[in-house]
Amino acid sequence: MGLRQYRQEMELVPKQETVLGERRVLIVEDDQSLRPLWEKVLQNKDVPIKVDWATTLDEAERLIRFRYRNGAPYHLVVADIFLDGPGSGIDLWNRYGEESMEFVFVSGLPISKFELLMSLNYGSPLYFKKPLNYMKCSEIADMAIGWGT
Amino acid sequence: MSTVVDLMESRGIQFLGQEIQIPAGVEFWKVARKELSDLWERVPDDGSVKLCLKRDGKDFRIDLGVVSSAIAIAESDVAKSPFVAFERALTKVYHTLNIWKLGRKF
Numbered sequence: 001m002g003l004r005q006y007r008q009e010m011e012l013v014p015k016q017e018t019v020l021g022e023r024r025v026l027i028v029e030d031d032q033s034l035r036p037l038w039e040k041v042l043q044n045k046d047v048p049i050k051v052d053w054a055t056t057l058d059e060a061e062r063l064i065r066f067r068y069r070n071g072a073p074y075h076l077v078v079a080d081i082f083l084d085g086p087g088s089g090i091d092l093w094n095r096y097g098e099e100s101m102e103f104v105f106v107s108g109l110p111i112s113k114f115e116l117l118m119s120l121n122y123g124s125p126l127y128f129k130k131p132l133n134y135m136k137c138s139e140i141a142d143m144a145i146g147w148g149t
Numbered sequence: 150m151s152t153v154v155d156l157m158e159s160r161g162i163q164f165l166g167q168e169i170q171i172p173a174g175v176e177f178w179k180v181a182r183k184e185l186s187d188l189w190e191r192v193p194d195d196g197s198v199k200l201c202l203k204r205d206g207k208d209f210r211i212d213l214g215v216v217s218s219a220i221a222i223a224e225s226d227v228a229k230s231p232f233v234a235f236e237r238a239l240t241k242v243y244h245t246l247n248i249w250k251l252g253r254k255f
Contacts, residue, residue: 061180061232068236069243094172095232122229 022048023144024072026063028079028089029106030055034132041137047145057087064096074100076144081107081117094121102143106130157182162189166202171209171231180232184239191246193217202231213238220249 027038035053042049052067052074054060060079067073077100079089089105097103107114108130118124126143128136157164162185164178171177181200189198196217203210209231215222222245226237 065236069240091173095176095230096236098228098230098233099236 022050023075024050024052024067025076025078025141025144026052026054026060026067026074026100028054028057028060028077028083028092030080030082030084037132037134038137041134041141044138045141045145049141049144056083056085057089057091058085060092061096064092064099068099076100076102076104076140078104078106078140081105081109081114090117090121093123093125097123097125102126102146104128104140104143106132106140157186160189161197162186163197163199164202165200169202169204171202173232177231177235181235184235188215188239188242193219196220200235209234211235211238213242215242215246220246222246 025042029035032055038051042051052063054063060077060083064074064077077092077096079092081089083089089107093103093105103125105114105125105127106129107127109117111127111129114127114129128140162182164181164185167178185198185200189196192198192215194217196215196219199212199214199216201212201214203212205227208227208229210225210227211231211234212223212225213235214224222242224238224241224245226234226241228234228237
């Protein structure tokens, strides 16, 4: 058994290998029709971007905890406000927003309603109103690229 | 829920601060119970695990400890979200525990 395998078994090395310079992005979105758009945007960036997807609050939280526990927190979390199942993107922000380097909300809500929702919560994350297009997604993705490894 | 907590306490897993009002409290303690059960499985056989939640001004403080005859670990973190404070403290505990385990191999 090599030292690296030994250290992995002792959980001293993350089991998920990270690529040098790789940016890690979590997209929390229950509308799967947006997935091809995001994939196209992220593939066209000059840096490697590892994307994880979640459609529910529970799934997103598990991914955030997993990444953090393995020493590789997300550079960017993009979350819709309304998700499948119980809980919302705002719950995710309230519980784990501090853990992400960048956190962006996307939703069809008018910005005035979003600001009203956020006035009841801490912090002021960025907000992009749907519908999303290539330019908006690219601008959001650039926020992840701004961070080092 | 009190039956579950009683069972965990009989195994050596303690929770303090459950009376403190926190956002998404039910979810938080559900996560905490699951994670502390997992942690307890990884500590020495005579080990116990304790989580203490407190207010720290507007923030939340989590103190997390592992005690056994072989090792004692105490880590804490403060954050706006109890979920984040817990996650950070837990990661520190696992880091120390894993290094200790590695050291036992040599």
